[in-house]
Amino acid sequence: RKLVLDLEALRAVDPAEPVQRFVQSIIEARGDFNGKVLSLRNDDLKALCVLCGGDIPTGVAQLRAWGVLVDGP
Amino acid sequence: RKLVLDLEALRAVDPAEPVQRFVQSIIEARGDFNGKVLSLRNDDLKALCVLCGGDIPTGVAQLRAWGVLVDGP
Ligand SMILES: Nc1nc2c(ncn2[C@@H]2O[C@@H]3COP(=O)(O)O[C@H]4[C@@H](O)[C@H](n5cnc6c(=O)[nH]c(N)nc65)O[C@@H]4COP(=O)(O)O[C@H]3[C@H]2O)c(=O)[nH]1
Ligand SMILES: Nc1nc2c(ncn2[C@@H]2O[C@@H]3COP(=O)(O)O[C@H]4[C@@H](O)[C@H](n5cnc6c(=O)[nH]c(N)nc65)O[C@@H]4COP(=O)(O)O[C@H]3[C@H]2O)c(=O)[nH]1
Ligand SMILES: Nc1nc2c(ncn2[C@@H]2O[C@@H]3COP(=O)(O)O[C@H]4[C@@H](O)[C@H](n5cnc6c(=O)[nH]c(N)nc65)O[C@@H]4COP(=O)(O)O[C@H]3[C@H]2O)c(=O)[nH]1
Ligand SMILES: Nc1nc2c(ncn2[C@@H]2O[C@@H]3COP(=O)(O)O[C@H]4[C@@H](O)[C@H](n5cnc6c(=O)[nH]c(N)nc65)O[C@@H]4COP(=O)(O)O[C@H]3[C@H]2O)c(=O)[nH]1
Known part of the structure; x- marks a missing residue:
């Protein structure tokens, strides 16, 4: 099962800020x-x-409780 | 420097067959x-x-001599 995050849902979850920063670093490494x-x-x-x-x-x-998993383990 | 292969050039190089097979396995793993x-x-x-x-x-x-590197080290 691929680990796929819903970026719009993630943006809306304040306590997920450390995850947002991790995700942002990957977005920038890729230019995605x-x-x-x-x-x-x-x-x-x-x-x-x-x-x-x-x-x-x-x-x-x-991640599931926050509603940010499109797909995952 | 990213390692980027030109797939059309690669297809035309018979001795590159082991590389073609490696590349094909990745294409299939991704569905790319x-x-x-x-x-x-x-x-x-x-x-x-x-x-x-x-x-x-x-x-x-x-790889360079075969003309299959779009970009690389
Ligand atoms: N931990 C982690 N690191 C990430 C992730 N996405 C990007 N990176 C890091 O950022 C570099 C550049 O990623 P890219 O521009 O997508 O450039 C990538 C991408 O175009 C391709 N690539 C590598 N692995 C995959 C993959 O599993 N699937 C796809 N579709 N492309 C891949 O090869 C290029 C070079 O890959 P790397 O040398 O590994 O270099 C990667 C890797 O060090 C991620 O989801 N998790
Ligand atoms: N299909 C494919 N195209 C390739 C590949 N390597 C280079 N390209 C092309 O060259 C640009 C840079 O790709 P990247 O370094 O993988 O960097 C990509 C990659 O890191 C990420 N990306 C784009 N689409 C996807 C996707 O469907 N899945 C994943 N995992 N990453 C993607 O966004 C970056 C920018 O993408 P684009 O602006 O669309 O533009 C892409 C794409 O047009 C490859 O292995 N497969
Ligand atoms: N050695 C090698 N293996 C490769 C490569 N491309 C794909 N794979 C293998 O095939 C699996 C599925 O790749 P995906 O469908 O692109 O699905 C990928 C892709 O959507 C994304 N991803 C991972 N790394 C990168 C990256 O560096 N750049 C981009 N743009 N996307 C990545 O995360 C998904 C899951 O990645 P994984 O769990 O690592 O699982 C990857 C990895 O085990 C490659 O260039 N080299
Ligand atoms: N390195 C690289 N690989 C590329 C690029 N474009 C497509 N791919 C590869 O080709 C697969 C199918 O891409 P898709 O049909 O555009 O359709 C994609 C795309 O529409 C979307 N998607 C899923 N994850 C990502 C992501 O991390 N970034 C982007 N930009 N799109 C994604 O879901 C589909 C499946 O994505 P993946 O599992 O990642 O599987 C992707 C990825 O492995 C690219 O520019 N660079």
């Missing part, structure tokens, strides 16, 4: 300005979940 | 059917050069 979705590497899941305050199950649950 | 160029990860350079029969300088020189 579609602005709607961002697919991340499976390898990024761990880092992303740490930013959501926990291990992978906790982080994925948090 | 633009058919013109393929950017690869920096991490892939080593594997690609081994397929070209040598270390990185040799492999890069070979």
Whole structure:
């Protein structure tokens, strides 16, 4: 299952600010300005979940609860 | 410098068949059917050069000589 974030939903979630910054750094590294979705590497899941305050199950649950996962594990 | 291959030029180079197969596997993993160029990860350079029969300088020189590098190290 690919890790795909809904960038518009993400922008609207204030507590997700650390995730927004991580995502922004990837957007800039790529020059990927579609602005709607961002697919991340499976390898990024761990880092992303740490930013959501926990291990992978906790982080994925948090992303889902925030409504920012288009698709994911 | 990004590693960008010219897929049309690559198709025309018979001795590049191992490289064509490596590239095809990535095209299929992505579902990336633009058919013109393929950017690869920096991490892939080593594997690609081994397929070209040598270390990185040799492999890069070979890709250049074949005219398949749009951009590269
Ligand atoms: N469709 C697709 N294309 C791929 C994939 N992996 C690499 N590429 C292509 O290969 C280029 C170079 O990748 P890199 O050397 O890993 O260099 C990358 C990498 O270091 C970093 N980066 C970009 N996206 C991500 C990401 O989602 N996660 C992480 N951890 N790093 C990323 O930014 C650099 C530049 O990224 P790009 O400008 O996008 O440029 C990328 C992209 O055109 C892939 O799994 N799928
Ligand atoms: N995961 C993912 N990332 C996407 C997608 N579309 C665009 N991007 C990201 O956004 C950057 C700019 O894309 P672009 O303006 O369409 O313009 C692109 C595209 O026109 C072309 N290009 C270069 N490499 C590739 C490749 O491997 N596949 C494709 N289809 N186009 C490529 O050159 C430009 C620069 O490409 P990149 O260096 O790869 O940098 C790309 C890539 O990092 C997508 O559907 N999925
Ligand atoms: N060695 C190598 N493997 C490749 C390359 N392109 C694709 N793959 C493999 O194929 C999987 C699916 O790629 P995708 O459909 O482009 O789906 C990718 C793509 O949408 C995005 N992505 C990852 N890295 C980059 C990147 O550097 N640049 C861009 N633009 N997108 C990326 O995240 C999705 C998931 O990435 P992964 O979990 O890593 O999963 C990737 C990776 O395991 C490549 O150039 N080199
Ligand atoms: N800009 C952007 N769009 C995204 C991203 N994740 C998903 N999408 C959208 O969802 C489709 C699948 O993206 P993908 O899994 O990255 O799978 C992509 C990707 O692996 C590759 N690709 C397309 N354009 C580029 C590009 O400019 N550069 C690179 N490196 N890969 C590309 O071809 C596959 C199919 O692309 P499409 O048919 O155009 O359709 C793409 C695109 O419309 C993202 O992180 N950034």
